[in-house]
Amino acid sequence: MPLGKVISAILIASICNCVYAQTKTIQIKNGEHWYGGAVTEGQQMPLKDGYSFNLFANTGGNQAAPLLLSSSGRYIWSDEPFQFAVHGNVLEISNAIAPVEVDSLGHNLKDAFSNAAKKHFPAKGKLPDTLLITRPQYNTWIELVYNQNQADILRYANAILANGFPAGVLMIDDNWGDYYGRFDFRKDRFENAAAMVDSLHKMGFKVMLWISPFVSPDTEVFRELLSKKLLLMKDTVNPAILSWWNGYSAVMDFTNPTAKEWFSGRLDYMVQTYHLDGFKLDAGDADFYPADAVSFAKATPNEQSRLWGEIGLHYALNEYRAMWKMGGEPLVQRLRDKQHTWVDLQKLIPHITLAGLLGYNFTCPDMIGGGEFGSFIGRDKLDEELVVRSAQCSALMPMMQFSVAPWRVLSKEHLAMVKKTVEIRGKYTPYILELAKASAVSGVPIVRSMEYEFPGQGFAAAKGQFMLGDKYLVAPVMTKDGKQSVVLPKGKWRSDKGEVLKGPGTIEQTVPLDRLPVYELIK
Known part of the structure; x- marks a missing residue:
């Protein structure tokens, strides 16, 4: 084994206080096809010769699980992340830090999923708030980006109704607070946030708020959390400062029950003070957690990500984009932000079907037209046909979410087509809801x-x-x-x-x- 892999394996093993497992090889049968690992790799499925992926500290920026399933009814599971690769007709599992189980009791992909789900991520019999399913969702991200403010949020909500779209769940996105870790609306942009939420309720919306597990350094909240050792640490004295898309931040250590209690208390405060209905729990990717960080209890970066997922279980209105090993739970997932391109539109089906195979059944495709705001910058005009086809692709998935305002970017003709997709969804909504209720009990994908x-x-x-x-x-x-x-x-x-x-x-x-x-x- 190359020296680099040996060092990596030793480091991983030390984090988990476990013995490094040797490589396991599985002979691929004639006509057998394998799927799994990370949702963002869905377009690569089934796995082909030369493919490899390492799940350690890497969920692909979306949902993932230590699970591979085959069209011949077999599945591979480990309680911890591992690396997998295909070499010819051999599937190789390496860098495993927990026992690797190979189950061969099934005959097809459905059997493989059913057997894995029953044993490792059984359905909990609970649903997220069904308004996320029965009505379209609306997110303020693409319209406002980091300029979240009371006046424009109310304007966006009024425009939804004025243009003939039904009220549903409205999500207020990032930069509503003074800094990360401070749980109050910033006064320079929100004159009376509670009154704003009350107004949205009267309009027929339920309201969710964007949050993350990050804490801005050198702030009052940061100093409080550091003194109580509720943050992930670089060593016994210094906090770990992580790089993510909004810069550098400290991060909550949810292996510490007191940290979890503090954070959940702040969310409950936001619900009580501002009358919120739930939260969009963003970030929390395993990719952001340093493998050598010091935590209250030993945990891999993947486990830190999973613990972030547990926070949302307290709220029926929840949404995640990054997740590890939380299949079967009443948590809403959203596919990773897609660019405003036809290539990314074509990823929606392989991604969302793979999410179902990993147990993430309450999944929303990305925002209609794309949610990766960088692909909107510098555009005088969007591809209107792409927006229409994107809405159609979402219409009969478990959920559909708008962000870019169709009435702003589309002609009357194309806007009418998008509204037609909402009407089409309405016809199938009773069946989709029936499937969601069944999935909550059986775990079967929607x-x-x-x-x-x-x-x-x-x-x-x-x-x-x-x-x-x-x-x-x-x-x-x-x-x-x-x-x-x-x-x-x-x-x-x-x-x-x-x-x-x-x-x-x-x-x-x-x-x-x-x-x-x-x-x-x-x-």
Whole structure:
């Protein structure tokens, strides 16, 4: 083994107080396909020769789990992160710091998921707030970015209703406070935050607030937390200062029950003082936690990320973007910010179906039109067709979330098409809610990959269509030219246009911009 890997393994083992496990190799069977690891790698699935990924301190900026599943019914699980790679017909597990389990009891991908979920991340029988499912969500990020303020938030909410969109959950994003760790609205931008939230409630919205586990250094709160040793430390005296997208900050050490109690107390204070309904819990990526940091109890960076996930369990209205090993919980996940490009739009289906395979069933695709604000900078005009197709792609997923204001960036024609997607979702909402309730009990994914629902029919690499439950095949268009190939599995199908089609078969078509192709399995 190369010296660098040896040193890394020793460091990881020392963090976990465990014995370094030797490499394990699994022979890949003929026709067997493997999936799992990190949601942001979904477009790479199934795993191919030459692929590798190390889960230690790396969740890919999104959801992840120490789980790999195969189309032949096998799964691999470890309680701690590991590295995995494909070399020819061999799947290699290395740098494992906990025992690696290989289960071979199943026969297909659905079996592999079911067996893994029952043993390692069983459903808890609880739902997040169903308003996140039954109505569109609205996030102030793309419109306001770091200029979150009372007047513009109310203006955004009023515009939602004035343009014929239904009220739902409204999320106030980053930079509402004076600094990270101080839990009060900044007075220079929020004259009366409680009154603002009350007004939003009267308009029919529930209100969530962006938070993170970070604390700005050299502030009053920072000094208090440091004196109580509630922060992650560099050593026994000095705090760990982490680099993240907003600069450098200290971070809460949630291995310390007192730190968790302090933080949850501040969130409860925000609920009571400002009448908030829940929180968007951002950051918390395993990637941000130094492997050599000193914590109250020994923990990997991944475990620190998981503990951040536990905070949200106290609030029915919650949303996460980064998560580790919390499948089966009533936590809402959102796919990582996507750019305003067709390439990133095409990642939504493979990402959200992989999220389901890892147990993250209450997942929202990214913000409609894209949530990576850098791809909006310097644009005089957005690709209006992309916004429409993005809305269509989200419409029959577990949730749909707006941020960039469609009424601001779209023509009347294209705005009408986006509003039509909301109407389409309304027709399917009772079924989506039914699936969500069933998933809370059984853990079965709401959105399913084609291979999961129709094993052995040639869908192992299908990325352009998905199943909503076991009833509807959804095939949103994700190319500028509107062309697509829809592959129907065996059975009789009724299209959204009323045609009855027999599978297996392939439909080659050019889809009008105002259509979302859906095929109902009728036999």
